[in-house]
Amino acid sequence: MGTLPRGLQQLSFKKICQFYEGKPRFVTLFDTFSHIPIYSAYTFKRSDGSKKVDVPWMYEPQLSTVSDSREMQPFPSENLHKSFEDAQAVLEDYSNSVMFERGQLNPDEHQGDIHDKASTYTLTNVVPQVREFNIGPWKDHLHMIRRRLNNYCRGTAYIVTGVTTSGHSIRRHNINRLGIPTYLWSAYCCIDFDHNAPFSERSKFPVFAAHGLNDREDNKVQEMTVQQLEDFLKKVTYVDSSFQIFYANCVALNSAMP
Secondary structure, eight states: OOOOOBSOOOTTEEEEEEEETTEEEEEEEEETTTTEEEEEEEEEOOOOOOOOOOOOOEEOGGGOTTOOOOBOEEOOSSOOOHHHHHHSOOHHHHHTOSSEEEEESSOGGGOOSHHHHHTTOBGGGEEEEEHHHHTTHHHHHHHHHHHHHHHHBOSOEEEEEEEEEEEEEEEETTEEEEEEEEEEEEEEEOSSBOTTSOHHHHTTOSEEEEEEEOSSSSOOOEEEOHHHHHHHHHHHSSOOTTOBSSGGGGHHHHHTOO
16 A cells, blocks of 8 residues: 555664666665664565576665665775765675675565566665575575465565664674664565465465574574564564554455455
8 A cells, every 4th residue: 555664763764765777676664873674665576486696786876975876786896985885784794794694685586577686686675694594494484475475366465574683783893884683574465365275375364474583593484463473573673552564454455355
């Protein structure tokens, strides 16, 4: 319904409409203090899960004081203007972090065409993910959601994927550069779904959610209702009591369907 998740306000949070090749691709709420996205919100595109790995990592000119472009750009080879690095992550922030990988909140495997896939390779869509979590439970969860929505969502599926933080950071030159997520969470809304799907899948529509601990151990991704996820996030992070991921929790939309 064109409505952002509500109940998430901080001065350092900036909304970014992520533009690539002349088109808006997805929306990110970005923390210019921790240099990581708080969430990315995107529409799921049917996909075989292939990754587009030949794309250069990009930065966001909309967060730079020296650019008037709104289109994400590949990192330049020369030294960057300081205002660029103040508000967002740069490649060097990740270069020496052995334990962490660049984890996309809007993953390329949930996108269909090459431009939508390519647009996910911006550091404003990336958080430090513990390697074991990134290539294990979280990767399995992304695959499972892709298969479920491919098979049983007949209309458009909207996904919001975000993080919680607790103040830990990746440092570079003795300066805090990247907030390290404690949890990754995700929720989807698909109101036009296959009512003949097996109950185990049908019961997870029109909305469902999950979270997982960004750690080497105890990092199982747990599925839950969106209400349970919202209650969890109200306890562990900076959302306020009005926090809601989807407009009317996707339910009012669903009840209007024939």
